Amino acid sequence: MPKRFSLSFLFDSSLQDVLLSKRINATSAGLWNGIGGVIEKGEAPHVAALQKITEETGIRESDIPRFEWLTTMSFLVLQL
Secondary structure, eight states: OOOEEEEEOEEOTTSSOEEOEEOOSTTTTTOEEOEEEEEOTTOOHHHHHHHHHHHHHOOOGGGOSOOOOOOOOOOOOOOO
């Protein structure tokens, strides 16, 4: 079964600024991206997303005034 991932983008209230993370792992070191990671088996995508946000930024769900799903997509990740 392919791995599933969450990817979140946190915007300020004006929707003009977005919080990005600069990656440090070997495959994507130095690149900027949204907040996310692997969705564990049996874990709901929104739970995984909120968990990764807290782990990577320290921002808790209670700190986010509005949390909305813009879309749910599935991707197949291939490593060549």
